[in-house]
Amino acid sequence: MRLATGARIVWCPGCGNFGILKAFTQAVEELSAEVELERFVLVSGVGCHGKIADYIALSSFHTIHGRVPPLLTGIKLANPGLIVVGFAGDGDMYNEGLVHLIHAARRNIDATLIVHNNSVYGLTTGQATATSPRGFRGRSTPEGNPEEPLNPIALMLASGASFVARCFAGDTAHLKQIVKRAILHRGFSFIDVLQPCVTFNNTWKLYKEKVRPIERPPESREEAIKLACSADSVLTGIFYSEERETCEEQVRIEARHASVKTLIEKLK
Amino acid sequence: MDFTFRVSGMAGDGVKGAGIIAGKVFSRLGYHVFVHVEYQSLIRGGHNAAVVRVSTQKLRCHRKYGDLLIALQDYVVPVHRRYVEQVLFDSSKFTLKEGLALPMSEFAAQTEAPPVFRNAAALGALCHLYGIDVEVLNQVYRDAYGEKAEKDIVLAEMGYSYAKKRFERIREVEQIGRPRALLDGNQSAGLGAVRAGLRCYYAYPMTPSTSLLHFLASHRRELGVTVVQPENEISAAIMAIGSAFAGTRAMVGTSGGGFALMQEAFSLAGMAEIPVLFLEAQRPGPSTGLPTWHAQQDLRFVLHAGHGEFPRIVASPCDVEDAFHLAGELLNLAWRFQTPAVLLMDRYLSESTATAEIDVDAVKEEPPLLYEGEPEDYRRYLITDSGISPLAFPPRVMLKVTGNEHDELGYTTDDAAQSAAMYEKRMRKEKAIEEELRRRQAVRTFGSGRDVVFTWGSSTGAVIEAAEELGLRVVQVRYLSPFPKWEVEHLEFERAACVECNYTGQLASLLKEHGCIEAELIPRHDGRPFTPDELVPRLREVFS
Ligand SMILES: Cc1ncc(C[n+]2csc(CCOP(=O)(O)OP(=O)(O)O)c2C)c(N)n1
Ligand code: SF4
Numbered sequence: 001m002r003l004a005t006g007a008r009i010v011w012c013p014g015c016g017n018f019g020i021l022k023a024f025t026q027a028v029e030e031l032s033a034e035v036e037l038e039r040f041v042l043v044s045g046v047g048c049h050g051k052i053a054d055y056i057a058l059s060s061f062h063t064i065h066g067r068v069p070p071l072l073t074g075i076k077l078a079n080p081g082l083i084v085v086g087f088a089g090d091g092d093m094y095n096e097g098l099v100h101l102i103h104a105a106r107r108n109i110d111a112t113l114i115v116h117n118n119s120v121y122g123l124t125t126g127q128a129t130a131t132s133p134r135g136f137r138g139r140s141t142p143e144g145n146p147e148e149p150l151n152p153i154a155l156m157l158a159s160g161a162s163f164v165a166r167c168f169a170g171d172t173a174h175l176k177q178i179v180k181r182a183i184l185h186r187g188f189s190f191i192d193v194l195q196p197c198v199t200f201n202n203t204w205k206l207y208k209e210k211v212r213p214i215e216r217p218p219e220s221r222e223e224a225i226k227l228a229c230s231a232d233s234v235l236t237g238i239f240y241s242e243e244r245e246t247c248e249e250q251v252r253i254e255a256r257h258a259s260v261k262t263l264i265e266k267l268k
Numbered sequence: 269m270d271f272t273f274r275v276s277g278m279a280g281d282g283v284k285g286a287g288i289i290a291g292k293v294f295s296r297l298g299y300h301v302f303v304h305v306e307y308q309s310l311i312r313g314g315h316n317a318a319v320v321r322v323s324t325q326k327l328r329c330h331r332k333y334g335d336l337l338i339a340l341q342d343y344v345v346p347v348h349r350r351y352v353e354q355v356l357f358d359s360s361k362f363t364l365k366e367g368l369a370l371p372m373s374e375f376a377a378q379t380e381a382p383p384v385f386r387n388a389a390a391l392g393a394l395c396h397l398y399g400i401d402v403e404v405l406n407q408v409y410r411d412a413y414g415e416k417a418e419k420d421i422v423l424a425e426m427g428y429s430y431a432k433k434r435f436e437r438i439r440e441v442e443q444i445g446r447p448r449a450l451l452d453g454n455q456s457a458g459l460g461a462v463r464a465g466l467r468c469y470y471a472y473p474m475t476p477s478t479s480l481l482h483f484l485a486s487h488r489r490e491l492g493v494t495v496v497q498p499e500n501e502i503s504a505a506i507m508a509i510g511s512a513f514a515g516t517r518a519m520v521g522t523s524g525g526g527f528a529l530m531q532e533a534f535s536l537a538g539m540a541e542i543p544v545l546f547l548e549a550q551r552p553g554p555s556t557g558l559p560t561w562h563a564q565q566d567l568r569f570v571l572h573a574g575h576g577e578f579p580r581i582v583a584s585p586c587d588v589e590d591a592f593h594l595a596g597e598l599l600n601l602a603w604r605f606q607t608p609a610v611l612l613m614d615r616y617l618s619e620s621t622a623t624a625e626i627d628v629d630a631v632k633e634e635p636p637l638l639y640e641g642e643p644e645d646y647r648r649y650l651i652t653d654s655g656i657s658p659l660a661f662p663p664r665v666m667l668k669v670t671g672n673e674h675d676e677l678g679y680t681t682d683d684a685a686q687s688a689a690m691y692e693k694r695m696r697k698e699k700a701i702e703e704e705l706r707r708r709q710a711v712r713t714f715g716s717g718r719d720v721v722f723t724w725g726s727s728t729g730a731v732i733e734a735a736e737e738l739g740l741r742v743v744q745v746r747y748l749s750p751f752p753k754w755e756v757e758h759l760e761f762e763r764a765a766c767v768e769c770n771y772t773g774q775l776a777s778l779l780k781e782h783g784c785i786e787a788e789l790i791p792r793h794d795g796r797p798f799t800p801d802e803l804v805p806r807l808r809e810v811f812s
């Protein structure tokens with residue numbers, strides 16, 4: 001792999017993260033004809049997923065737990081020429097940093113966010129997250145998770161994300177295609193990736209049985225929300241995509257020679 | 269010449285605005301002005317006041333006693349009466365046994381202006397009382413409100429002529445010099461940071477830092493600063509870290525509660541060696557405390573902020589000019605040493621508006637240590653003697669940054685030797701910062717005398733005035749981290765006091781820790797700033 005670094009990969013053999021790493025690096029390699037690799041900046045959260053920053057030879061910032069979206073935003077506002085891609089965990093994004101996710105979607109910063117959704121806190125050894133099913137027996141919920149899981153797709157659609165998709169880490173060809181579309185999409189692109197965790201929540205079999213592509217892409221946000229809420233199988237593909245003005249287009253001020261002296265004159 | 273007047277009413281009466289407009293009349297005439305505002309955390313009702321002090325000498329604080337109260341509500345009169353000679357009041361609203369009766373509300377009604385415009389009539393009368401041509405006030409209104417100033421001007425003229433026929437002048441105030449700039453501590457700090465290259469400002473509203481958010485937002489284009497109000501303080505701090513990572517100078521502004529939320533980000537900036545300037549404007553805590561009042565309670569908090577150990581640069585300015593210089597210095601130092609810096613403001617400085625002589629050219633963007641080698645050879649965390657590794661940014665280099673312990677390239681490590689080496693590299697910067705601060709004004713001394721009063725932040729203003737009266741020397745500790753031990757440990761003096769607005773004596777304990785200095789604490793923790801009038805007897809007690 002051209003984008004490999006020297007870092008030794010420390011994910012469990014069979015972890016869904018390998019699929020995400022493979023699909024992403026392939027997507028970037030395919031895009032490299034159009035975009036200089038130097039312009040990529042990756043941001044990762046804290047969890048097993050967060051280690052991905054060490055495994056890809058692109059600029060990166062491995063930040064703290066839950067804070068991927070504001071970091072993407074700060075980088076993009078500083079230099080809109082950079083292509084920013086975030087990697088977050090479900091605990092990272094749907095628990096610790098949920099508030100940032102919602103606001104990043106509303107704000108429509110031109111960034112891509114990939115959530116490694118294994119429905120478990122991997123790195124802290126198997127507690128329930130916001131997407132763990134009810135009844136999930138994690139190490140902190142020995143009698144089963146008493147909480148209803150969150151629906152990230154519906155949440156992102158309702159929050160105004162301009163590109164919302166779900167993928168499966170076991171289908172890297174599809175994931176690669178969606179990642180490419182997401183990166184090229186101007187605005188906030190959100191991909192929830194179903195990522196089996198072989199050690200604490202092995203969903204390989206479940207997802208292989210249940211994952212189905214969206215048959216007919218929804219034509220409106222409302223339809224997309226309905227679809228996101230309805231499925232009994234797990235649907236993958238793009239739920240919704242629209243173009244609208246981005247955050248940086250609206251709020252970023254070009255650097256210029258600051259007229260501090262003139263302003264002080266005005267304060268007289 | 270040195271005199272004071274007050275404006276008071278309820279929230280919604282435009283008390284602060286009236287105080288600042290009045291202040292501007294005098295700053296236009298060449299006087300030094302200091303406007304202290306008191307208000308409560310509510311939008312209508314309650315009790316607001318603006319204390320305006322005018323002098324031929326530089327001002328850093330207000331005085332309690334003065335000439336006049338402009339009373340917009342009857343219930344404010346008993347609060348202020350004992351501090352003033354006379355009361356000018358809205359006689360259309362209430363009556364007083366004695367005082368200067370001005371039918372402000374009737375005038376406002378006659379001009380079909382909303383009631384809040386009655387201030388203009390009061391300020392017109394004020395012009396008469398101080399022997400000032402009302403045209404000076406009219407021009408201040410024109411400059412502030414443009415076309416919309418019409419009614420203010422009509423009302424100012426009405427108040428002026430009414431007063432001229434009935435009231436005796438208090439003083440004759442003449443033009444003594446060129447107009448002076450009038451701004452608050454936050455605004456001044458913002459401008460200092462802009463001079464040092466600030467490009468992004470991130471802040472969530474919180475008194476008393478909010479005036480900077482408003483100021484930079486309204487002037488963002490002419491200053492070339494991107495201003496964003498994100499979802500919370502955590503986001504603000506992380507956005508600033510993102511911008512700085514990408515090579516752009518960024519700052520956040522908040523108060524103690526917001527800074528508490530930023531702890532983990534602050535620590536990240538320390539570990540990842542990201543330069544960000546944090547403006548922390550203190551107010552009384554704990555918790556929500558007295559949200560609109562004054563305190564200096566967060567010194568220890570800021571010195572120990574963030575988990576883990578890493579160098580930080582902390583400084584606290586004493587007045588509006590100092591805020592400009594220190595904000596600029598700190599942003600430059602943060603970039604030079606690639607570590608977070610805190611400009612520790614306090615409510616009295618942040619929100620008091622004062623005339624300032626700002627030497628704009630004294631602050632410039634100082635370039636950090638930049639990497640000049642080949643992109644492929646770049647090591648973000650190159651281990652050096654000074655601890656400072658050259659900076660480079662994407663897309664020029666592949667930049668690897670992390671909040672985990674890392675090797676020179678920026679990859680995560682938990683190797684013992686590597687971790688220790690990187691830890692030591694970061695901590696070596698502290699020594700380098702100290703060497704730099706030895707060349708700067710880490711403390712400032714005012715006056716002379718065998719006895720010394722230590723202080724910090726905006727308390728310095730009142731302390732200087734009180735000390736002048738008593739022949740004491742004042743030492744303002746300007747840089748607080750690294751603590752300027754080298755300045756205090758050999759200081760010669762007979763007796764020492766320490767004046768600060770907290771309960772435990774946070775500076776006093778630092779003086780003891782770093783300089784073996786036993787200073788008698790003069791604390792204040794009622795949410796009010798010290799004034800010279802109140803300090804003189806307390807200092808006299810200590811040094812008698
Ligand atoms: C503020 C904070 N709280 C808690 C932790 C401990 N922690 C590390 S990883 C993690 C959970 C990660 O779960 P997830 O985001 O789902 O990532 P995964 O390991 O499953 O990829 C937690 C809670 C932390 N690093 N920081
Ligand atoms: S614990 Fe789970 S998520 Fe973490 S590396 Fe192992 S399989 Fe992957």
Ligand SMILES: [Mg+2]
Pocket residue numbers: 047089090091116117118119120121122129
């Ligand atoms: Mg997880």
